[in-house]
Amino acid sequence: MGRTYRADAIVLRSMRFAEADRVLHLYTAERGRVNAIAKGSRRPKSRFGGRLEPFFRLDLMLHEGRSDLCTVTGAATVDGYPCLRSDGVAIGAAARGCDAVLRLFDSAEPNRPAYNLLCRYLALLDRRAGEDALAGPGPNGHAVGLAFRLKLALAAGFSPELGACARCGEREGIVAFSGAAGGVVCGSCEAGGFPISAEAHRFMLAAIGGPIAELPAVPEAALRQVERAIGDTLAHHAHVNLRAVA
Ligand SMILES: [Zn+2]
Numbered sequence: 001m002g003r004t005y006r007a008d009a010i011v012l013r014s015m016r017f018a019e020a021d022r023v024l025h026l027y028t029a030e031r032g033r034v035n036a037i038a039k040g041s042r043r044p045k046s047r048f049g050g051r052l053e054p055f056f057r058l059d060l061m062l063h064e065g066r067s068d069l070c071t072v073t074g075a076a077t078v079d080g081y082p083c084l085r086s087d088g089v090a091i092g093a094a095a096r097g098c099d100a101v102l103r104l105f106d107s108a109e110p111n112r113p114a115y116n117l118l119c120r121y122l123a124l125l126d127r128r129a130g131e132d133a134l135a136g137p138g139p140n141g142h143a144v145g146l147a148f149r150l151k152l153a154l155a156a157g158f159s160p161e162l163g164a165c166a167r168c169g170e171r172e173g174i175v176a177f178s179g180a181a182g183g184v185v186c187g188s189c190e191a192g193g194f195p196i197s198a199e200a201h202r203f204m205l206a207a208i209g210g211p212i213a214e215l216p217a218v219p220e221a222a223l224r225q226v227e228r229a230i231g232d233t234l235a236h237h238a239h240v241n242l243r244a245v246a
Helices: 088-104 112-131 141-156 198-209 220-237
Strands: 003-017 021-028 032-038 057-064 070-079 174-178 183-186
Touching: 003 032, 003 088, 003 112, 021 088, 021 112, 032 057, 070 112, 088 112, 088 141, 112 141, 141 198, 141 220, 174 220, 198 220
Parallel strands: 032 070
Antiparallel strands: 003 021, 003 057, 021 032, 057 070, 174 183
């Protein structure tokens, strides 16, 4: 009965279940969102060890039976992100990132860009936690978290229009952002939007177009505008409400 397959997976959530089991919410490269049960994994001598925790990247063997839950039959660690795991700020950022993936990607459709982005984000949080850089100079944790969400929105097909007014196509005189229109808007079309600064617009263009680790330094007020722009876009078009980034 059923079949066994291999999956490259990130543990988004890990919940205690029954006497000694865990239920895992996974994001996999091959099959998108998968839920699985790891039987006996909370016993002291479990062969799974401590690797079925949130944010672990695993090479899993999953058995598909009749139930909606796959059964984990093997698990090897690809990356445990140990520095991230020992830093409270990074753990919070990783948890909110995984939560955004849970809300935006709920189907069994694979989405490689989203999977690769999540792996890169966790690796970046791990590296920066190791360097104690999340609170230091360069893009702060808020900026990095926003860039991750913008790229995640792009991978999900809900990227805001940033190149020209989302209502009339005008490229000059961008002054506001409208979640309903799905992007930036010009002075003639700003009704229903909220004002954004040139810095917030520049930040979004850089975040969509470049690596997460290389972002222009912009004031916190601009980052708050970016967060509202992403939130409004996803609420209007994906019907998803994300938790606050920081
Ligand atoms: Zn316009």
